[in-house]
Amino acid sequence: MRYLLQNICRCSLLLLLVLSGGVKAQGPSKPDSTKTAFTFRQAPWYVRSVPFSIYTGAGKTSDRVAQNVEIGKTFDVIDLGLAFGRNSLRPDTTLFLEARVTMDVANYGIFANEMAIGAGRVFDSKGSLMLELSYNIFAQIAPKLGFGITTGYYDFSNDSFDSSKTFYGFILRYGLQRTDAGGIVGLARGGRRIRARHVHR
Numbered sequence: 001m002r003y004l005l006q007n008i009c010r011c012s013l014l015l016l017l018v019l020s021g022g023v024k025a026q027g028p029s030k031p032d033s034t035k036t037a038f039t040f041r042q043a044p045w046y047v048r049s050v051p052f053s054i055y056t057g058a059g060k061t062s063d064r065v066a067q068n069v070e071i072g073k074t075f076d077v078i079d080l081g082l083a084f085g086r087n088s089l090r091p092d093t094t095l096f097l098e099a100r101v102t103m104d105v106a107n108y109g110i111f112a113n114e115m116a117i118g119a120g121r122v123f124d125s126k127g128s129l130m131l132e133l134s135y136n137i138f139a140q141i142a143p144k145l146g147f148g149i150t151t152g153y154y155d156f157s158n159d160s161f162d163s164s165k166t167f168y169g170f171i172l173r174y175g176l177q178r179t180d181a182g183g184i185v186g187l188a189r190g191g192r193r194i195r196a197r198h199v200h201r
Helices: 002-026
Strands: 045-055 065-075 078-086 095-108 111-122 129-142 145-157 162-174
Touching: 045 078, 065 095, 078 111, 095 129, 111 145, 129 162
Parallel strands: none
Antiparallel strands: 045 065, 045 162, 065 078, 078 095, 095 111, 111 129, 129 145, 145 162
């Protein structure tokens, strides 16, 4: 019995030595990119603007043109931002403020497809609720500049009325470019910015 216990102890010590050697050979583990990519401080800023969009339906052009600008931060494939704009060119209370979430759906080379959902308030006399569902298709025409088209729906409602509007327009986006996988170019796994090295052959 004593001899059996000694053999078990020796085998256990040998197994521990083998396992500890394997851990040392692997080296320190890399940080989890799914956790580090969502830190607010390390996330890069972006600006997205809709300089011109027009609602479908009847009416004067000045009543059907909408514009907005959005500022926020990019968390890998998701943009979280705050948009400020107006629902017409009239000088009255058509201004709105909206929180918007935009997700990068697909990338192919310089082209990207996005889906956005938002909620905000129109600063009219009754403080109408504003909801948005839209889609963007744009091309990365420069390292930090994208240009494309957008289409979607705005829903407005308050105590006395509700309406839904379809719009079409074009967008500009200034921010770090995404890869085909949706990640951000210029960010390492640990959230640090890296510079691309050019290899000359």
